Amino acid sequence: xQKIRTYLGIEIKYPKTAFFELSSCEGCQLQxxxxxxxxxxxxxxxxxxxFREVMSNRSNDYEIAFVEGSVTRADEVTQLLEIxxxxxxLVALGSCACFGGVxxxxxxxxxxxxxxxxxxxxxxxxTQEVRPLSDFVTVDFSIYGCPVKKEEVEEIVTNLVLxxxxxxxxxxxxxxxxxxxxxxLFNLGEPCLGPVTRAGCDAWCPNNRMGCWGCRxxxxxxxLRQLQKIMDDHNIPRQAMFDRLECxxxxxxxxxxxxx
Amino acid sequence: MRNAINCDIKIKHLTRVEGHGNIRILIKDGQxxxxxxxVVETPRFFEAILVGKQWENAPVLxxxxxxxxxxxxxxxxxxxxEKAFGMVPSMQTERLRLLLKHMETLQSHILHLYFLxxxxxxxxxxxxxxxKTHTExxxxxxxxxxxANDGGDLVGGRRLHPIRTVxxxxxxxxxxxKLATLRQRLYAALPDLNKTADLFGxxxxxxxxxxxxxxxxxxxxxxxxxxxxxxxxxxxxxxEEDYLAMTNEYMVDHSTSKWSKLSRKSMAVGALARVNNxxxxxxxxxxxxxxxxxxxxxxxxxxxxxxxxxxxxxHVVQDSILLIDELLGSDWQESRQQVIPIAGHGTGAVEVPxxxxxxxxxxxxxxxxxxxxxxxxxxxxxxxxxxxxxxMVQELADQGKTDHEIxxxxxxxxxxxxxxxxxxxx
Ligand code: SF4
Ligand code: SF4
Ligand code: SF4
Numbered sequence: 085x086q087k088i089r090t091y092l093g094i095e096i097k098y099p100k101t102a103f104f105e106l107s108s109c110e111g112c113q114l115q116x117x118x119x120x121x122x123x124x125x126x127x128x129x130x131x132x133x134x135f136r137e138v139m140s141n142r143s144n145d146y147e148i149a150f151v152e153g154s155v156t157r158a159d160e161v162t163q164l165l166e167i168x169x170x171x172x173x174l175v176a177l178g179s180c181a182c183f184g185g186v187x188x189x190x191x192x193x194x195x196x197x198x199x200x201x202x203x204x205x206x207x208x209x210x211t212q213e214v215r216p217l218s219d220f221v222t223v224d225f226s227i228y229g230c231p232v233k234k235e236e237v238e239e240i241v242t243n244l245v246l247x248x249x250x251x252x253x254x255x256x257x258x259x260x261x262x263x264x265x266x267x268x269l270f271n272l273g274e275p276c277l278g279p280v281t282r283a284g285c286d287a288w289c290p291n292n293r294m295g296c297w298g299c300r301x302x303x304x305x306x307x308l309r310q311l312q313k314i315m316d317d318h319n320i321p322r323q324a325m326f327d328r329l330e331c332x333x334x335x336x337x338x339x340x341x342x343x344x
Numbered sequence: 345m346r347n348a349i350n351c352d353i354k355i356k357h358l359t360r361v362e363g364h365g366n367i368r369i370l371i372k373d374g375q376x377x378x379x380x381x382x383v384v385e386t387p388r389f390f391e392a393i394l395v396g397k398q399w400e401n402a403p404v405l406x407x408x409x410x411x412x413x414x415x416x417x418x419x420x421x422x423x424x425x426e427k428a429f430g431m432v433p434s435m436q437t438e439r440l441r442l443l444l445k446h447m448e449t450l451q452s453h454i455l456h457l458y459f460l461x462x463x464x465x466x467x468x469x470x471x472x473x474x475x476k477t478h479t480e481x482x483x484x485x486x487x488x489x490x491x492a493n494d495g496g497d498l499v500g501g502r503r504l505h506p507i508r509t510v511x512x513x514x515x516x517x518x519x520x521x522k523l524a525t526l527r528q529r530l531y532a533a534l535p536d537l538n539k540t541a542d543l544f545g546x547x548x549x550x551x552x553x554x555x556x557x558x559x560x561x562x563x564x565x566x567x568x569x570x571x572x573x574x575x576x577x578x579x580x581x582x583x584e585e586d587y588l589a590m591t592n593e594y595m596v597d598h599s600t601s602k603w604s605k606l607s608r609k610s611m612a613v614g615a616l617a618r619v620n621n622x623x624x625x626x627x628x629x630x631x632x633x634x635x636x637x638x639x640x641x642x643x644x645x646x647x648x649x650x651x652x653x654x655x656x657x658x659h660v661v662q663d664s665i666l667l668i669d670e671l672l673g674s675d676w677q678e679s680r681q682q683v684i685p686i687a688g689h690g691t692g693a694v695e696v697p698x699x700x701x702x703x704x705x706x707x708x709x710x711x712x713x714x715x716x717x718x719x720x721x722x723x724x725x726x727x728x729x730x731x732x733x734x735x736m737v738q739e740l741a742d743q744g745k746t747d748h749e750i751x752x753x754x755x756x757x758x759x760x761x762x763x764x765x766x767x768x769x770x
Contacts, residue, residue, distance in 0.1 A: 107388055111411025111504050117455070118493055118503060132472065156388065186408045189393040202392040211387060230408065231505055292501030292508050293515040297404060327401055 099245055102134035102146035103177075104167055106160045107187055107214070108153030111231045112178035118234060130245060144170060148244060152177040154184045155215045168221040173244065176223045177237075179230040179299050181216060183333030186230070188214040192330065216333070225250055228300035230332050233285050253283040254304040257296050261287035269295045275320045277328050280306035280335075301334025308338055348374030351747045358755060360460040360470070361763050367733065367754050371741050379734040381758065383726060394716040399425050399511060399685055399707060402716075406703060407505050409718065410764055412455075414504045415448040415496065416696030417718075420703040423571055423692030425511045428707050429685055436677050437513045438570075443667045444499040444506065445569050445694070446660035451492035451503070452697035453615070453653040456762045457544065458485035461650050464756050465547040481543060484536050488657075491529050495664070498522050513680035520672060527668040530661050534629075537658050541633050544654055549647040550753055554735045556644065556728055557608050558617035559590055561695055563625035567618075567659060569695045577621055577642060578607040584693045587702045591719045604719075610727035613699025614761065615652035616643065630659035646732050647760045653697070685711025698722055698764050722763045729761055 103113055113135075133146050149171035155161055168174055179185045191213050217223050227240055243250050253259075257278040261268075264287055269276045276295030278287065282303040289296050308329075315325045329335040353369040370378040390409055394402060406421040407414040419441055426433065433441070458481065459471040468474050475482050493503040498518045500506030508515045561568035562575035574582045574590050582589050591604045605611055619626070619634065623641040626634070634640070637651040689706040699721030706715040733754055740750050 109408050109411040109414070111408070111414065114411040114504060117459070118489075135470075186393070186405055187388045189405070190389050193392065202395065203387065203389050211389070231411070288502065289507050294501070294507045294510070323398060324400075327398055331401070331404070 098131045099148050100133045100146040101130040101148045101150070102167075102171075103132070103150045104134070104152070104163070106151065106153030106164065106181070106217075107156040108178070108180045108185070110152065112152045112180075112227075112229075113150075115231045115234050116237060130241065146170060147172045148175065149173070150175045150177045151181055151217055154180045154187045155217065155220060156187060156211055158212065161220055164217060164220055173224045174217075174221065175240075175244075176217045176226045178232050179228060179301070179332045179334065182218075182223075182226045182228055183301055183336070184214045184216050185332055188216075188333040188336070189330065190214055214333075226252075228252070228282060228334075229285060230299040233288070236284060255283050256303040256306065257281045257283050257285065257287050257290070257300075259283055260285070261290045264291055266290050266293075269293070270314065270318045270320075273318065273320075275315060275318075275324045275328065277311070277325075279314060280308060280311050282306075295328070297328045297331050298334055299332045301332070302338055306335075306338060308335070308342055312342065349741055349744055349746075351750060353747065353751050353754070355751070355755065358758060360463070361759055365758070365763065367758065369733070369737055369750065369754060371737070371750075374741050374744075376734065376738045376741055379737045379754075381726065381730045381733055391716045391718060394705070394713045397713050399429075399683070399711040399713065402703075402705060402713065403509065403511065406718065409720070411504055412452050412764060413448060413696040413698065413701070415444055415500060415506055415509075416694050416701055417703070418506055418509050419445060419570060420692040420694040420696075420701050420718075421705075422509060422511050423694065424690045424703040424705050425692075425707075426690070427692065428688045428690030428705060429511075429683065429711075430688075431512065431681065431683070433513065434677060434681070436671070436674075437679075439667050439671055440499055440514060440518075441509070442570060443664055443671070444496065444509065446664045446667070447492045447495035447499065447503075449569075449660045449697055450657055451489050451496065452762075453657050454485055454488045454492065454540075456697070457540070457650060457653060458482065460759055460762070462543075464752070464759065484539060488533060488536055488540075491533055494529075495526050498526060510680065512683045513678075515680065517676055517679045520676075523668050523672060527665055527672075530665050530668075533661055534658075537633075537654075537661060540657070541636060541654060544651065545637055549645070549650070550736075550756070551645070552647065552732075552736050552739065552757075553644045554646070554732055556731075557606055557611045558620045558642070559606060559611050559613050559724065560618045560621045560700055561693060563622040565625070567622055567625040567627075567663070571693055574693065574700070575621055576606055576611070577617075580606060585691045587691055587693060587704070587719065591702065591724060593719065593723065604724040605727055610731045611724060612646070612728040613721045613724045614649055615656050615697070615699075616646070616649040617699060618695060619652040619655055626655065627659045627662040629662055630655050633658050646728075646757060649760050649762070653762070683711075685709070689715075696721060698762050699724060720764070722761075725761050725763065729758055729763065732757055 149167045176182045240250050260283045261278055274295050277298035278296040280302055281296050281298045282300045329339055349371055351371045355367040357364050366382045368378055368380045402425055403418045403421040407418040409417050463470055496503035501508035558577040562573040564572050593604055620641045634655045639648055639651045687709040692703045694701050701721055702719040704717040705713050708714050
């Protein structure tokens with residue numbers, strides 16, 4: 085791979101890139117470190133100036149910011165606003181950042197005080213309703229998934245660096261699943277959100293004989309009523325469908341129109 | 345006589361650790377006024393999130409407590425659920441789960457040793473810097489990590505947040521030919537581990553000791569990772585279900601993570617605790633590496649935890665080879681048993697890279713969770729880290745060390761524990 089790009093004979097600097105995490109499991113960042121085979125090439129593509137999990141020196145001079153995790157405390161709002169001010173491009177990395185992720189399941193309890201008490205007893209603790217990044221700042225690109233798929237991150241980063249546009253598949257996971265020749269899980273009596281979830285993961289879960297849990301959020305034109313019908317036709321308990329739909333936060337608004 | 349030192353160190357969001365923690369050290373006229381380890385991570389309230397959820401959600405959600413030890417969390421979650429429902433996994437399932445667990449141990453320890461620890465000893469800011477100066481070492485680390493991650497993909501369907509592991513067994517079994525290839529690659533990795541031992545053996549680890557109590561699972565024939573009795577180096581032995589008597593969690597003001605103690609003011613869990621408590625159950629070649637690194641039980645030097653991790657790497661690679669031989673030595677049986685939920689509760693104790701982890705759930709008759717508790721290794725270590733910093737900083741102050749040296753050693757001490765902070769707060 086060529087290391088130095090030039091334009092009209094002038095050397096172009098590789099974009100300074102920073103990684104940040106709000107409330108998360110840090111799994112999406114780990115996916116980037118998990119790219120052993122291509123990690124070294126990837127590190128050649130950008131100049132990483134801030135990645136607390138792996139390096140000590142930190143710089144606040146960056147162009148691309150990857151932000152993992154959801155917003156759950158006031159200080160995280162401040163941090164996010166600061167990142168937005170500095171970064172030319174802000175990328176939401178993973179479903180926590182895009183939709184709130186599993187963390188947002190806390191929001192289904194009306195009573196935040198009960199939630200705090202259940203975990204910390206009477207010890208005072210600060211928290212607020214879990215929100216995705218886009219509730220506070222403009223997000224330039226979203227990388228879906230819990231966890232993100234490393235091949236996809238790589239492709240998106242390459243396109244970002246080269247200034248190409250980034251498009252997510254509009255179709256659902258079922259398309260990828262069928263192309264892979266999997267046995268449909270509905271035929272085995274198991275629930276799957278493949279018909280309504282945005283593709284791009286190459287049907288990761290159905291490939292491993294597990295129904296999709298919808299971690300990448302809704303595909304364009306996702307039809308939840310139709311999903312409900314498929315579930316009913318296969319005698320899948322409604323609860324199993326709702327558990328999956330609410331798991332990562334991607335379907336929160338789409339679910340409002342469904343009757344429980 | 346040297347001048348009594350003064351220093352004021354504030355480290356916000358310590359780097360090269362997982363999650364957010366601060367170190368604060370204040371020394372006046374050679375006296376340590378303050379030396380503390382504060383966890384400031386935002387809590388995610390997993391124990392509350394689980395309430396009302398159907399049993400099959402537990403492993404999916406709980407794996408997301410931590411990206412690095414997601415396999416361990418998933419397995420602890422499954423074990424707690426299976427025990428609550430009175431299920432006993434088949435021998436085949438047990439072997440596959442242990443093999444998957446070994447892949448996590450290997451990948452996590454290698455990541456920690458090469459990417460988070462080695463830069464301190466080699467005078468670099470990060471492993472990224474080492475790519476240029478220590479190419480061979482970094483390539484070796486990448487090879488070992490890739491092997492572990494490929495093994496995780498093969499058995500669990502995904503290296504982090506595994507897909508195939510479910511209550512009752514596995515959704516799918518690994519391809520037998522690929523298992524045989526994995527065995528070959530594991531075998532071929534042994535020289536890489538020997539070279540890793542040579543590298544780490546060449547580092548001089550700080551000479552610091554503080555007696556403490558080590559807590560882990562207790563060996564029952566083999567070096568323990570999944571379930572069984574709980575033990576401490578002070579002689580406490582408890583059943584898995586009595587885990588609360590081992591953890592005694594309490595809250596402190598300056599931290600969002602809970603703390604633990606047992607017979608003393610603090611306790612330690614993790615690779616060093618396991619190696620100290622179960623040394624004789626290690627694979628002979630792992631014990632040999634321990635000898636080479638000067639690690640003899642019982643060691644009270646917290647920096648030895650790094651060497652203990654390396655010893656465990658050798659153990660898990662050797663044990664994985666044996667497990668694959670056993671798996672390939674018999675035909676595949678049914679991969680998954682049927683799950684019939686009953687009301688009750690269960691505990692799953694699993695040794696994750698950073699120490700013993702417990703999940704406890706209570707279910708109603710429909711298999712819905714009514715209460716949950718997760719006790720994470722790093723929260724059990726927080727008290728120990730705190731008291732170690734205090735003791736070490738006083739020693740360093742007495743020796744008249746500089747600000748810079750104290751700062752670096754305090755950072756290295758915390759890193760040696762491989763704290764997993766976001767996990768400890770969850
Ligand atoms: S999206 Fe999933 S893998 Fe990524 S940080 Fe959130 S919980 Fe972890
Ligand atoms: S298994 Fe799921 S993703 Fe695959 S075809 Fe069936 S519904 Fe679609
Ligand atoms: S199959 Fe569904 S749940 Fe699995 S990774 Fe893809 S989108 Fe996420």
